[in-house]
Amino acid sequence: MSFGALLQNVSKHIELTAIEQELFTTFLTEKKLEKGAIVLEQGGICNAIHFVNEGILRAYFLSEEGKETTVMFAISDWWITDMHAFTTHKKSLLTIQALEKSSILSLSKANFDKLLIEIPKLERFFRILMQNAYIREQLRGLDNLSLPAKQKYAIFMEKYPSIAKLLTQKQIASYLGITPEFLSIIRADS
Amino acid sequence: MSFGALLQNVSKHIELTAIEQELFTTFLTEKKLEKGAIVLEQGGICNAIHFVNEGILRAYFLSEEGKETTVMFAISDWWITDMHAFTTHKKSLLTIQALEKSSILSLSKANFDKLLIEIPKLERFFRILMQNAYIREQLRGLDNLSLPAKQKYAIFMEKYPSIAKLLTQKQIASYLGITPEFLSIIRADS
């Protein structure tokens, strides 16, 4: 079990004692994922939030018409879940899948709630995490509404080069909200 | 000074003692806003987060080409700020303006930081606030990428009827990321 990356992730924002660190790790479950493995299925129950130790995951929504929209990617040191389903216990809107062989640490909803009671300091940690996630989504939403596809593509490539190089163009297109064909055109004439 | 609505807003998620409530309110500044008043100017410094007691505010981005994109509206019982600028101290991307005569309680960044140290319980409150904001933005972003304008309009009207009835169609269009002309067409044929 490798909790080093997670503990370092936490220590960016708060300080835990050795005992608290130990306690935190007992709440986690390590999972090894093969390429293509499904972590959460759309329509299912989302009962955990995941920290990525290694590899890359994608969270996407599949519409009734069969169109995929990528909500987020997560690589090492990122947290990922369907936060709406995790919080409300409603059916998940998103599927979360490993794009490559990956390793994650899962924190169940029950353990998440317990953990915050046992180590109240972690409220601060997750407050900062949620605040940063909110900021990211707000800025992305603004870009999506105010910019043409070409600029959205340029911004994505500049902001997340390490993620982009692991992705197919089809996956990038589904994150930008355009078709792979149109992304191909954008790339050709730039 | 009317802090009732704010204290009730806080008590939805955590319990404060009378002393803590008192302390909280001393950190706040009440502001009365006339219709059209600017609370934060794009390019300026965002040094507060605001709780809306009464009225309605709008946060929007103005592009170099002169196109306005509304990032959020806030009515009574909502919190509003440019969270990115508030957190990073960078220049604000957004302008926040009162659409009607309004009353807000402002919590400065310095007081926000102090408050979280003096009443650590509030970390939980703001964690929940940020988490809900994150969820809202993620769902809105998904709608924006996966749905045509007509459905986005229908969803907005259904989700926020009390806000919608206070807005002009131009303001609604700028929230949906479409032109007022096209919104007019959508409304005509539905």
Next chain:
DNA sequence: TAACACAAATAATGTAGTTTAAGAAATTCA
């Protein structure tokens, strides 16, 4: 080595949404 599945490029055609412009209706304000 072929056969397969999938990723990417290209091109023709179709459509959702924009732009521009003009007139009518509603609000603002002196």
Next chain:
DNA sequence: TGAATTTCTTAAACTACATTATTTGTGTTA
């Protein structure tokens, strides 16, 4: 109140992007 300003509607021309189809490339498995 009346004039000025802004909002809303309608319509024609235009553009960004989608759809459909075909082709080429590429790594995988038989």
